[in-house]
Amino acid sequence: MRFIKNGVTAPIGFKANGLSCGIKKLKNSDLALIYSIKMCDAAGVFTTNKVKASCVVVNSEHLKNGKAQAIIANSGNANCMTGKRGLKNSRTMAASVANALGLNNEDVCVASTGVIGHPLPIEKILNAVPKLVNGLSRKGSEGAARAIMTTDSTLKEIAAEFRIGGKRVRIGAIAKGAGMIHPQMALAPHATMLCFVTTDASIAPSALRSALDVATQKSFNMITIDGDMSTNDMVLVFANGMAENKTIKENSKDARVFGAALEALFLKLAQLIVRDAEGATKFVEVRVKNARSLRDARTVAHAVSSSTLVKCAFFGSDPNWGRVAAAAGQSGAEVDPWKMKIYLGRELVLENGGAVKKRAGILDKVFAKKDIKITLNLGLGKHSATAYTCDLSMKYVQLNSAYHT
């Protein structure tokens, strides 16, 4: 697998565009479109928050037949908790693109991200659709990626090329997210992290869904910024088959190759989101090993990476492994303090229920770094999981309190 340019427009047959339609002030880019010249097999994972934005509801209807050809996405407004009018507006948004591109309404997916509870300015979107469609191009990925940014400070775009059965195939993706990040997405439709993925691979719908689900569980569903799950989180993947490889079947060797590539790309994007976290100064990897079950491993990794006190300690560069241990113990997972070992970086700090004596300053060195690794060896089984998080800074609080609804 090698990394290539052009994000979602790297795979054959995909075009994209992004522009400002006026939802955001200061004429910032806020409307994106991704289009495949050929009908795609499509799948999505959506937030499991029971309060779902209209776009999540509409996409779950539109993806029932597993087919789609375009995605329209706006930033600056989440179109969530906007009542029946909100649902109608998401449908109208999809329909306007369908109309302009000669597609069925059901073949257009829709996504929104921004403030909750404000009516979507649908007229601005409808007025911009002709220009948005006209500007579709094979170089449009960056424009689309820019148009879905909210509090993001970095543009998140990635693409890779690899071989399936001798044929070159490509996967491209764009993503956004820097706050309200604690995605737990599932295939059963229920984002505000958004990720749009394109591929020219030919892949069976069941294999596509399965690859999407597995890759999401190990990447996006293992990151947290603030512990707050959005109402709009989604990952959409479109496969148009234009690479003309032999169709990838579920559970095949080719499916494993495709899945590994997808997972590698998702992991990079998930890490980019955490590195761009609002107010963050640290990137932290929380590895849990030897848990009794996979569920326990994930639960402990999530609990440690979500702990307010642990995250304050990261911000203060304080090697406070006591907070790490307490967070693990609170997780609900099977944890035995007498069997647990904790490492800060490569330094063992806890074993046999008590502190391991360290030379003065050695732990401070680990915590002074921008990238920190923490490992909890639970000593109870064979399962492992890794979560990715950031520190909790005063700037994060400032950003999210100065914000006005």
Place this chain on the structure above:
Amino acid sequence: MRFIKNGVTAPIGFKANGLSCGIKKLKNSDLALIYSIKMCDAAGVFTTNKVKASCVVVNSEHLKNGKAQAIIANSGNANCMTGKRGLKNSRTMAASVANALGLNNEDVCVASTGVIGHPLPIEKILNAVPKLVNGLSRKGSEGAARAIMTTDSTLKEIAAEFRIGGKRVRIGAIAKGAGMIHPQMALAPHATMLCFVTTDASIAPSALRSALDVATQKSFNMITIDGDMSTNDMVLVFANGMAENKTIKENSKDARVFGAALEALFLKLAQLIVRDAEGATKFVEVRVKNARSLRDARTVAHAVSSSTLVKCAFFGSDPNWGRVAAAAGQSGAEVDPWKMKIYLGRELVLENGGAVKKRAGILDKVFAKKDIKITLNLGLGKHSATAYTCDLSMKYVQLNSAYHT
């Protein structure tokens, strides 16, 4: 029921004391003792964190027979994750008091609060025990309350008098806590909120345990400051029967009277802890009504009161009900956005899945107050629960990152 003075020494037969033994710097008070001149029926609820401090382990042993007569507590060191030596130190601490007071070791409970992972300076404690015991007095509650404070800025002490079957009985309590507060305590032994309760009521052990459990569930277990559950949380209640009322039996009218009084005192102390939260500027009550089950009501109240983004909005005085709705939806409880109503203060802001139009500025007024009430009517059943929380301020982050292990 009327409130009276003298905290844990208000009930007949209880004495207390507090002093500095040198664990804390600057000679701040750090060692407390509470003693009943008569053997007590005793019960405790303890943290459900699987990483438990030594004092929690020792108390669960010492309370097996439901009897105890003294509590020794230190601040400045949690004696948690301190290995086998930690356990031995907690036992030694209890034994020293037992020795000085002529009690069995098992009749002394022990509590510690402070930094995790540092060896307890047991010699300092042992050296101070004679003076601590000699200073026991019927006016010693305040001194004891002061000696268990860590980052607390207010002393937490309360007492009340009421009648059981014509006889006056008293309940007194002291508590501490301002950070690492998200207690979930249970009778099955498993702080760093501490609460020590004394009563001169005569009460059957089963009735005492039941009253303690019910009152804890509705008070301490419904508060959060930072979502981090301590390894040391505990509430201990001692009943010496010296009021000479007819012994209160489980499920009796008298048990309900006693239970209601205990709950009222716990709720006041729980609220005092939240009002003293590290860096906090707001006190917030989150009421959940008409949930499908009590568990759901509590789950939603906890999710909203623990949300980082909701708490940042409180700090910014931003009436961001969208974050409230998203936190409810994330909770895992049964929530239907189309049936949910949200009130900020008395203002209905969400119904029928969308915003209710408000006059400009009216919500800002609600959020400008120091005390804020939020109500979520889930519209799904008959169950309700109330949680108490505070805002997340830049000062909280500063306090908990400047802290050095």
